[in-house]
Amino acid sequence: MTDKAFSLELAAGQDGVPHLRLSGSVTLAEGSLLWSELHRELQGEDRRGMVELDLSGVERLDGGAAALLHAIARQHGEQGGALRFLGASRDTARLLDLYACTDRSDCERPAPQQPGLLNDVGNFAHDAGQSTRAILAFTGDLVHGLVQAIRRPRSVHLSDLGRLVERAGADGMPIVALINFLVGAVLGLQGAMQLHRFGGDPFLANLVGLSVVREFGPLMTAILVAGRSGAGYAAELGTMTVNEEVDALRTLGQDPQRFLVFPRVLALLLVVPVLTLLADLAGVLGGLVVAVVYLEQPSIVYIQALQRALDFADIGTGLLKCVAFAAATGLVACQRGLSTRGGAAGVGNATTSAVVSVLFTLVVIDAIFTNVFSLLDW
Amino acid sequence: MARVLSVRDVAIGYGDEVLLDELSFDVQRGEVFAILGGSGCGKSTLLRTLIGLQPPLQGRVHFTGIGPPARAMEPPAFGVLFQSSALFGSSTLLQNVMLPLQKWTRLPADAVAAVALARLRILGLERFAHHLPSEVSGGMRKRAGIARALALDPPILFFDEPSAGLDPVTSADLDEVILLLARDLGVTIVLVTHELPSILHVADQCIMLDRAAGGIIARGAPRELAERSADARVQGFFRRQATNARGGHGA
Numbered sequence: 001m002t003d004k005a006f007s008l009e010l011a012a013g014q015d016g017v018p019h020l021r022l023s024g025s026v027t028l029a030e031g032s033l034l035w036s037e038l039h040r041e042l043q044g045e046d047r048r049g050m051v052e053l054d055l056s057g058v059e060r061l062d063g064g065a066a067a068l069l070h071a072i073a074r075q076h077g078e079q080g081g082a083l084r085f086l087g088a089s090r091d092t093a094r095l096l097d098l099y100a101c102t103d104r105s106d107c108e109r110p111a112p113q114q115p116g117l118l119n120d121v122g123n124f125a126h127d128a129g130q131s132t133r134a135i136l137a138f139t140g141d142l143v144h145g146l147v148q149a150i151r152r153p154r155s156v157h158l159s160d161l162g163r164l165v166e167r168a169g170a171d172g173m174p175i176v177a178l179i180n181f182l183v184g185a186v187l188g189l190q191g192a193m194q195l196h197r198f199g200g201d202p203f204l205a206n207l208v209g210l211s212v213v214r215e216f217g218p219l220m221t222a223i224l225v226a227g228r229s230g231a232g233y234a235a236e237l238g239t240m241t242v243n244e245e246v247d248a249l250r251t252l253g254q255d256p257q258r259f260l261v262f263p264r265v266l267a268l269l270l271v272v273p274v275l276t277l278l279a280d281l282a283g284v285l286g287g288l289v290v291a292v293v294y295l296e297q298p299s300i301v302y303i304q305a306l307q308r309a310l311d312f313a314d315i316g317t318g319l320l321k322c323v324a325f326a327a328a329t330g331l332v333a334c335q336r337g338l339s340t341r342g343g344a345a346g347v348g349n350a351t352t353s354a355v356v357s358v359l360f361t362l363v364v365i366d367a368i369f370t371n372v373f374s375l376l377d378w
Numbered sequence: 379m380a381r382v383l384s385v386r387d388v389a390i391g392y393g394d395e396v397l398l399d400e401l402s403f404d405v406q407r408g409e410v411f412a413i414l415g416g417s418g419c420g421k422s423t424l425l426r427t428l429i430g431l432q433p434p435l436q437g438r439v440h441f442t443g444i445g446p447p448a449r450a451m452e453p454p455a456f457g458v459l460f461q462s463s464a465l466f467g468s469s470t471l472l473q474n475v476m477l478p479l480q481k482w483t484r485l486p487a488d489a490v491a492a493v494a495l496a497r498l499r500i501l502g503l504e505r506f507a508h509h510l511p512s513e514v515s516g517g518m519r520k521r522a523g524i525a526r527a528l529a530l531d532p533p534i535l536f537f538d539e540p541s542a543g544l545d546p547v548t549s550a551d552l553d554e555v556i557l558l559l560a561r562d563l564g565v566t567i568v569l570v571t572h573e574l575p576s577i578l579h580v581a582d583q584c585i586m587l588d589r590a591a592g593g594i595i596a597r598g599a600p601r602e603l604a605e606r607s608a609d610a611r612v613q614g615f616f617r618r619q620a621t622n623a624r625g626g627h628g629a
């Protein structure tokens with residue numbers, strides 16, 4: 001056990017007033033000991049009323065310990081007692097004065113009460129209204145910016161386009177290929193187990209090919225792009241917004257839509273179809289591996305079945321979807337980024353919100369496209 | 379007065395690039411010590427070296443009696459006010475100040491809150507204890523940053539450009555806070571700044587850095603330097619004279 005630098009003793013008091021004597025070096029470093037010992041001493045049956053704390057033996061007192069002494073005195077006062085400081089040296093008294101409360105409310109600042117359910121509902125409705133208004137304003141700005149961009153194409157800031165294409169496209173290729181290969185393989189394995197039971201092995205290519213090209217390839221690619229590029233755009237634009245870089249753009253006469261949003265959306269419109277084609281290829285390759293390894297099918301059989309099963313319309317529907325996915329990802333992520341408020345936490349919220357909103361939008365768009373294609377019998 | 383910080387033959391820079399070389403000076407207990415110099419002269423880099431965030435390229439920084447800086451297993455030996463205040467945006471001012479107390483003391487929650495509130499109170503922020511940093515002014519954020527730096531009663535406080543971005547009145551208020559910390563709490567303060575009124579009002583001693591000279595070009599009490607230094611660069615600094623911008627008269 002280590003020796004503590006202060007001591008607290010009960011001494012004989014005058015007029016029956018309990019007298020505690022604090023001495024030595026009293027610092028925040030031993031604040032927990034001071035807190036517990038002083039509280040224990042003040043719990044005594046005869047110490048519920050006035051108690052004197054003799055500080056004449058205190059050689060050193062720091063600010064934290066002074067704050068603790070005041071807090072203990074205040075708590076003792078709340079229980080009907082009083083703790084009076086006596087005999088403090090000039091330095092100790094000066095520090096105690098500095099940390100003393102002139103107003104009781106200054107010493108007690110309970111956290112504001114958490115809002116109730118009704119308040120939450122009201123806040124939610126208000127936020128939803130604000131969010132809708134922000135989206136409408138963004139859409140209005142976007143349309144205006146688009147008209148201006150069509151009239152004056154050179155006003156669109158395209159110098160970043162190459163970098164954006166590289167980051168969203170080239171850098172994303174390995175993960176898109178890997179994930180879609182695995183999706184194709186898993187889909188193939190699940191399908192092969194069922195088809196094999198009914199002698200339907202030759203139809204594996206149909207199952208994997210159509211599922212991947214029409215559905216999983218575009219959707220999985222869009223989800224990966226949302227996670228990589230969408231989140232990145234929201235965080236980047238969010239940081240620019242809280243750092244007032246977006247305001248600076250406006251004061252320079254630059255339209256944030258044309259300077260920041262269009263290049264990002266354009267980059268996604270360029271790269272997502274390419275990534276989707278790569279995803280389609282990787283997915284059917286995953287199915288091929290299952291066909292060869294699990295069903296012991298010659299690869300040529302799988303490839304020929306694939307050629308029969310797929311036509312350009314299947315690939316085209318996937319590409320149509322992915323273009324819509326790209327536009328939605330870029331626009332929603334940029335809108336969330338540009339509507340960021342607050343500091344680092346605001347950027348985090350904007351990024352989370354962007355990813356969730358983009359994923360929700362992707363699924364809605366996918367459902368709409370699938371319904372339309374089925375109505376048109378594509 | 380006893381020496382609390384000694385810097386010996388320190389060189390600072392990035393990679394192979396040496397910004398400043400052969401820096402040697404002492405800081406005495408209880409004094410306000412200012413590190414002066416123009417923008418980009420390496421003041422903040424020197425501060426980062428003093429607080430252990432960036433190792434010196436050579437030389438030694440020694441704190442007397444309070445151990446080396448930034449040892450992860452012990453409470454920090456000093457407090458730092460960063461230029462941006464560096465308060466955690468998702469926490470209230472009170473929570474920001476409570477953070478080091480929760481980490482480094484074994485006080486119960488109500489005692490931690492009491493000490494943290496007391497720190498805010500001496501800096502005039504008790505009414506804003508439950509506000510987020512984004513809900514208070516820049517000057518209040520600076521003061522909250524000081525309250526957090528002060529939380530564990532460190533013997534030394536380092537301030538990086540405390541007046542940056544503040545209006546003259548708020549800046550003067552902050553000077554009074556610095557004097558309160560030094561005079562009433564006995565804290566040693568190392569201050570990086572180029573705010574002349576602040577330097578002349580609060581600093582006991584100073585060194586002046588110069589990038590072109592690659593080191594310290596003057597040292598002493600600021601008022602003495604301002605009045606007696608024969609060095610044109612020092613005079614230029616204190617009299618706010620243009621020196622080399624667009625080929626103006628050089629130092």
